[in-house]
Amino acid sequence: MRRNATMTLHWLNFGLVILLVAGGPIPFLAWIFAISGLAICAVATLRGLMNGPGPKLQGTLRATHPWLSRAMYVGTGGVAAITMWVLLGGDWGGPSLSELYFYLLSASSLHAIFHLWRHTALGDGELRRITPTMMQGML
Template identity: 30%
Template sequence: MITRPHRRSALKVLHWSMVPLLVWFTLVTPDDVLPFGQAAFQFHSILALIFVTFCLLWTADYLRRGLASRPGPKLKGWARHAHQWLHKALIWGLFGVAITGFLLGLTSTTLLKAGGFLPIAPPLGLKEANDIIGQIHIYEFYLLALIAVIHATFHIWRHLRLRDNALRIMAPKALHRYL
């Protein structure tokens, strides 16, 4: 019999699977991989498809069930508001990155394929719109990365300052002894 993992367990896997992808796309752009050939660009594209799939899964989970985490009892005032704001900003930021990626494909002059096989959208050939959306996509992604850093810093602060075990909530059990 196959059982579904608990929501929190599934979100932990999703969360920690997205971290290296977020780091990768923060440090490596398509222009960086192009000099290494088509295979490197293809690899980058497949990673992007995986990342976007994760973004959409997380957004769908949020829309269906709301936030998985609640602020702990030790969070008061600004920290309580920041907790909810940071999580929602991350989820909507992930969704925004996926949408602007789709819009890049839609406004492109050629058919773009995610992972080299999945058509993103029918190309409308809107060069000016494509340039604008491309800039939005880039700035939006780096803003998302900044929010992720603030999110991580917030949870480290909670764990160290409030001693509320905030890091244990999302860390795999194998790492709990180090926290």
């Protein structure tokens, strides 16, 4: 259940952030993002993170891996919470939602590059954890 929920919410959030960057804070999409972003954080908080550094990741990257992962959850949850707050009519004095979505997409891109590097350069099969079973043949 945790794996399916994490994978589904992960890819849903990724797609929604791309759409929100492209089209701005469209209320329908923003609501789905706010709910799914908070849901993935709830799954991680209640059931634990699904990822780990793996035995092939060494040195500083191994030590910082859990913190970088937590930072992605904090970023996703923070942007989702701010989105929900604004959609409910709350005031937000920080960057616009469009800017927040852009920042989150930028962080997500770095996150993806790191995991692609792990999967290809280290050969640790990292992408198999988050890729649906039916798509793993492409890896």
